[in-house]
Amino acid sequence: MADLDDLREGSKFNTDIAVQNQAFHIKGASHLGWGMKDRLTRIFNAKTGKSVMLAFDHGFIMGPTSGLERIDLTITPLMEYADCLMCSRGILQTSVPANINKPICLRADAGSTILTELNDNVVIDIEDAVRMNVSAMAVMLAIGDPKMEAKTVANLYHAANQGAKYGIPVMGVTAVGKEMARDARYFGLASRVAAENGANIVKTYYCDGFSNVVAACPVPVVIAGGKKLPELEALDLCYRAINDGAAGVDMGRNVFQSESPIAMIQAVHAVVHEGLDPHKAFELFNDLKK
Numbered sequence: 001m002a003d004l005d006d007l008r009e010g011s012k013f014n015t016d017i018a019v020q021n022q023a024f025h026i027k028g029a030s031h032l033g034w035g036m037k038d039r040l041t042r043i044f045n046a047k048t049g050k051s052v053m054l055a056f057d058h059g060f061i062m063g064p065t066s067g068l069e070r071i072d073l074t075i076t077p078l079m080e081y082a083d084c085l086m087c088s089r090g091i092l093q094t095s096v097p098a099n100i101n102k103p104i105c106l107r108a109d110a111g112s113t114i115l116t117e118l119n120d121n122v123v124i125d126i127e128d129a130v131r132m133n134v135s136a137m138a139v140m141l142a143i144g145d146p147k148m149e150a151k152t153v154a155n156l157y158h159a160a161n162q163g164a165k166y167g168i169p170v171m172g173v174t175a176v177g178k179e180m181a182r183d184a185r186y187f188g189l190a191s192r193v194a195a196e197n198g199a200n201i202v203k204t205y206y207c208d209g210f211s212n213v214v215a216a217c218p219v220p221v222v223i224a225g226g227k228k229l230p231e232l233e234a235l236d237l238c239y240r241a242i243n244d245g246a247a248g249v250d251m252g253r254n255v256f257q258s259e260s261p262i263a264m265i266q267a268v269h270a271v272v273h274e275g276l277d278p279h280k281a282f283e284l285f286n287d288l289k290k
């Protein structure tokens with residue numbers, strides 16, 4: 001029986017103050033449900049709207065590549081500086097501390113490796129994503145690949161359906177085939193196709209004319225870092241991407257293969273969230289490296 005002693009009537013209804021409708025800070029997400037918004041907010045900082053995602057899922061197709069031989073030694077020390085961690089379920093379950101309290105973007109497709117035909121993937125079971133309490137699922141799209149395009153678009157579509165059911169956003173990851181031009185026309189098409197098929201975030205590559213790619217994509221776009229560059233060039237890449245409207249980076253090799261990964265991720269963070277110019281960020285990198 002409820003305790004009814006001293007039950008106090010409410011009196012502060014403030015009927016003269018209209019309820020404020022709050023705008024949501026993430027592009028294309030205003031009409032999503034609360035669970036989706038909560039997960040997206042864990043990834044994209046509510047003040048800056050940006051994210052530094054640390055990608056270390058490379059092993060799912062390439063095995064123990066340079067910098068990822070020992071996740072516990074090379075990646076775990078970086079986790080505290082990242083806004084989001086992107087990895088496969090095997091690495092999540094074995095090597096990411098469960099008390100890290102960081103949003104996870106789970107590599108949610110699996111299939112072939114670099115030894116055979118890339119992107120011949122299937123989507124993992126949504127129950128895995130729910131069980132591991134992830135904040136997003138990443139699915140590869142091979143746009144322009146005559147063999148894999150339709151299958152990977154279907155993968156994304158399927159993942160988005162499942163994600164919508166449980167409130168888990170999907171990130172469409174645009175792969176670039178060897179024959180594809182790495183230009184705004186291609187990345188613009190691939191990014192838009194990802195969003196049209198249900199991606200809540202798109203991960204693609206920076207290119208000339210990138211602001212058009214972002215403008216035509218109705219959800220946040222983050223860039224992959226790509227192959228290892230000298231640190232100043234990698235910071236310049238981040239700066240230009242952010243200036244052109246990127247919502248952040250999902251960067252791997254340019255962080256974990258850096259001569260000082262801890263300094264590098266902090267310098268990237270300063271570019272993404274504070275708009276630090278690349279030369280100042282490089283100075284910061286050198287200071288932190290000491």
Ligand code: R5P
Nearest residue numbers: 055057224225226251252253
């Ligand atoms: C892409 O499919 C990979 O899974 C990586 O997550 C992605 O390429 C980002 O890493 P990186 O910055 O090394 O290119």
